[in-house]
Amino acid sequence: MVLATPAEELELEQLDRIERDLELQRDWAKYRWGKAKTDCYQNYWVDYCLRSARAQYRKEVDPISEQERELHEVQRKLRKSIKDQEDQKRAAERASPERAAERVSNQREFEEKQKASAARAADLEQRRKDAPKRAQENKAGTQLD
Numbered sequence: 001m002v003l004a005t006p007a008e009e010l011e012l013e014q015l016d017r018i019e020r021d022l023e024l025q026r027d028w029a030k031y032r033w034g035k036a037k038t039d040c041y042q043n044y045w046v047d048y049c050l051r052s053a054r055a056q057y058r059k060e061v062d063p064i065s066e067q068e069r070e071l072h073e074v075q076r077k078l079r080k081s082i083k084d085q086e087d088q089k090r091a092a093e094r095a096s097p098e099r100a101a102e103r104v105s106n107q108r109e110f111e112e113k114q115k116a117s118a119a120r121a122a123d124l125e126q127r128r129k130d131a132p133k134r135a136q137e138n139k140a141g142t143q144l145d
Helices: 007-042 046-095 095-141
Strands: none
Touching: 007 046, 007 095
C-alpha cells in the first residue's frame, strides 16, 4: 500500500506513461532493425548493409536508453521518498502510546491463554492417569448382585 500525496501519485503516473512511450519507441526501433537485417541478407554486400543498419539502430536506441536511465533514476528517487514517508508513518504508529498499550494488552492476553492451555493440558493428563482407576470404580459400582 503506497501512501503518497496526490502530486506524487500524479508524477508516478506521468513517469509510467513516459516509460511506456519509451518502451514503444524501443520496440519500433527493434522492429526496424530486424526488418533491416532481413533486407540486408537479400543484398550482395551483407556485412556493409548490416553495419549500416546496426549504426542506424544504435542512433535510434542510444537516446532512448539515456532517457530511460534518467527516468528510472527519477522513479527510484520518488519511490524511495514515498517509502521513507511510509516508514516514518509506521514508526510513528509503533511509537504511539495507544499502540504500546495495545501491545502490552495483547501480551497479557497471550500469557493468560498460554496458562489456561497449560492448565487444560495438565487436567487432561491427570484425567488420563486416573482413567483406569475410574474405570475400575465404575465397574465395581455397576456390578449386579
